[in-house]
Amino acid sequence: xxxxxxxxxxxxxxxxxxxxxxxxxxxxxxxxxxxxxxxxxxxxxxxxxxxxxxxxxxxxxxxxxxxxxxxxxxxxxxxxxxxxxxxxxxxxxxxxxxxxxxxxxxxxxxxxxxxxxxxxxxxxxxxxxxxxxxxxxxxxxxxxxxxxxxxxxxxxxxxxxxxxxxxxxxxxxxxxxxxxxxxxxxxxxxxxxxxxxxxxxxxxxxxxxxxxxxxxxxxxxxxxxxxxxxxxxxxxxxxxxxxxxxxxxxxxxxx
Numbered sequence: 001x002x003x004x005x006x007x008x009x010x011x012x013x014x015x016x017x018x019x020x021x022x023x024x025x026x027x028x029x030x031x032x033x034x035x036x037x038x039x040x041x042x043x044x045x046x047x048x049x050x051x052x053x054x055x056x057x058x059x060x061x062x063x064x065x066x067x068x069x070x071x072x073x074x075x076x077x078x079x080x081x082x083x084x085x086x087x088x089x090x091x092x093x094x095x096x097x098x099x100x101x102x103x104x105x106x107x108x109x110x111x112x113x114x115x116x117x118x119x120x121x122x123x124x125x126x127x128x129x130x131x132x133x134x135x136x137x138x139x140x141x142x143x144x145x146x147x148x149x150x151x152x153x154x155x156x157x158x159x160x161x162x163x164x165x166x167x168x169x170x171x172x173x174x175x176x177x178x179x180x181x182x183x184x185x186x187x188x189x190x191x192x193x194x195x196x197x198x199x200x201x202x203x204x205x206x207x208x209x210x211x212x213x214x215x216x217x218x219x220x221x222x223x224x225x226x227x228x229x230x231x232x233x234x235x236x237x238x239x240x241x242x243x244x245x246x247x248x249x250x251x252x253x254x255x
Contacts, residue, residue, distance in 0.1 A: 031122050031208045035127070036127065041127025043089070044201070045127065046089060050093040057100060058103040058104075060105040086106050134150065138170055145165070154186050157225075161219040161220070162214050163216070196222065203215055219233075
């Protein structure tokens with residue numbers, strides 16, 4: 001595929017990068033990314049993926065823009081309060097880069113629709129703040145063979161991990177914590193969302209272009225108060241009900 005003069009100028013800083021260049025930018029233009037949750041993580045990730053020239057972006061979120069979102073969800077403006085997040089977000093992304101095809105799905109992702117939605121895309125970014133949804137998205141990614149970039153944050157801390165087959169996110173979180181924290185409960189510094197969302201977008205770009213070493217099977221933990229980050233390996237759970245050999249055997253026998 002060839003780029004128009006507008007695209008050549010728009011992506012000029014990518015095109016001169018040895019790790020991206022023309023082939024990498026073409027890969028970005030061909031790619032489709034599903035962003036689950038247009039919130040603190042999903043909002044900045046969507047902006048940077050659209051700016052990078054990802055060909056197709058799907059936003060799925062059932063929520064509306066609230067005033068309390070604007071402290072960290074930079075995809076929206078004050079005039080968007082009360083509007084569907086995905087509709088307002090799609091408008092912003094199209095305004096940022098008209099070469100990107102944006103689909104807005106104003107709905108929840110559930111066990112009923114997750115597998116088909118995930119399978120229709122090349123990569124998934126999950127920025128939701130509840131474990132049930134995260135585990136649902138993870139199971140769909142494993143079943144469809146799609147890489148998952150998972151981002152989460154709260155207070156001054158955030159984390160990003162990449163899961164591609166095994167280990168999966170369920171290996172990291174075997175059970176839903178009974179006292180799971182949310183930003184609404186514990187708070188979050190707004191700029192942290194930009195850090196974590198941008199890292200999630202960066203990992204997606206690396207996966208799509210083949211540049212560098214993605215965080216596959218690893219979790220990067222960022223401490224905003226200390227200004228430090230560390231990376232830990234995620235071990236594969238031999239008894240994981242999603243990605244273990246036994247789980248795959250059950251899946252195959254059921255189909």
